[in-house]
Amino acid sequence: MGQLTLENVTKSYGANHVLQDITLSVEEGEFVSIVGPSGSGKSTIFQLIGGLYSPDEGKISLDGSVLNNSRGHISYMPQSPALFPWRTVVQNVEVSAEIAGTKIDRTKTLELIKNAGLSGYEGAYPSELSGGMKQRVSFIRSLNAPQSIICLDEPFSALDEFTRLEMQQWLLSIWETNRKSILFITHDIDEALFLSDRILVLSEKPAVVKEEIIVPFSRPRSEELLLSDPFLALKREIYSLLRG
Missing domain, CATH: 1.10.8 (Helicase, Ruva Protein; domain 3)
Incomplete structure (x- = not known):
């Protein structure tokens, strides 16, 4: 199993209103990425899922069981x-x-x-x-x-471009064998498109889910996809969402 759901999750730290009414899901065996402006609350979502903090409002569930303020239910891979x-x-x-x-x-x-x-x-x-x-x-x-859910927090951000692409290809090959559910945070639109089944675009904080993008590219995916017209068109669409 491995179905993760956030329903109407809101979180503030004092006067700092970070998340507003966030609803999202990761289905069993699905690869979902979150992109958004810096400081939009992407890492806060992971902290809530991991039970480090409790949401002010809303519910976090894994396979139907509520996780609010409960630890040990996800596997987490940080940036370093x-x-x-x-x-x-x-x-x-x-x-x-x-x-x-x-x-x-x-x-x-x-x-x-x-x-x-x-x-x-x-x-x-x-x-x-x-x-x-x-x-x-x-x-x-x-x-x-x-754990059936893996949360990856910009794991390749410190790597050079060519090593990062190599790691992305390797990650997909390993994931397609194991098919655990993955929620992935990245600032890199190319990376999100290359890896994901769906992409959730967050707004500036207080963050809401601005758009859900279903990635149409079949698997397995090759490096040539990165320069294809459909890939670049979808990249421009996500870029516009982030800029707007």
């Missing part, structure tokens, strides 16, 4: 890989299962590492890995968690 420097690749991947108190499946761990193109680095420490390799470890740690 946040790997433990004293733990090897294998140990970092398995920490999500340790925290959740679930049985560690070393065979599954090694298979994820192999599929991530990291064979031979099982015993390596984060200091021995490149930026892209660290992000791969961070993502397969999220995949290895028992």
Whole structure:
């Protein structure tokens, strides 16, 4: 399972009114991205879903169970890989299962590492890995968690353009095998279009869902899509929404 729903969620921090009546959903096995202006409350949505804060109004549900102010129901991947420097690749991947108190499946761990193109680095420490390799470890740690929803907060923003595209292609190949539900935050319109089934465009704060874009491109997706006329037309549409 893995159906996440936010219904009429509103959040303020004192006089700072961040979210207003946000309603969105991520269906089981779906890849949904959120784009919006800086400071529009994208990360606040993740904080509410993760139970770090409670919404002032509204309801957050996973498979019909209310999550408001409840932790441990999602797997979260931040902008930085946040790997433990004293733990090897294998140990970092398995920490999500340790925290959740679930049985560690070393065979599954090694298979994820192999599929991530990291064979031979099982015993390596984060200091021995490149930026892209660290992000791969961070993502397969999220995949290895028992939770059915993964929230990704601009995970490729610190990478150069070519490494980022390589990571996006890799992410899609791994996700299409595992098909966990993903909610993805990005400032990059190309990235949102290339990865997603749907894109939610937020307004300036107090943020509302300004538009929902259904991405029409079939999967699997290749690099050539990025320069196609339909892709560029949809990119201009989203850009106009963000500017307006």
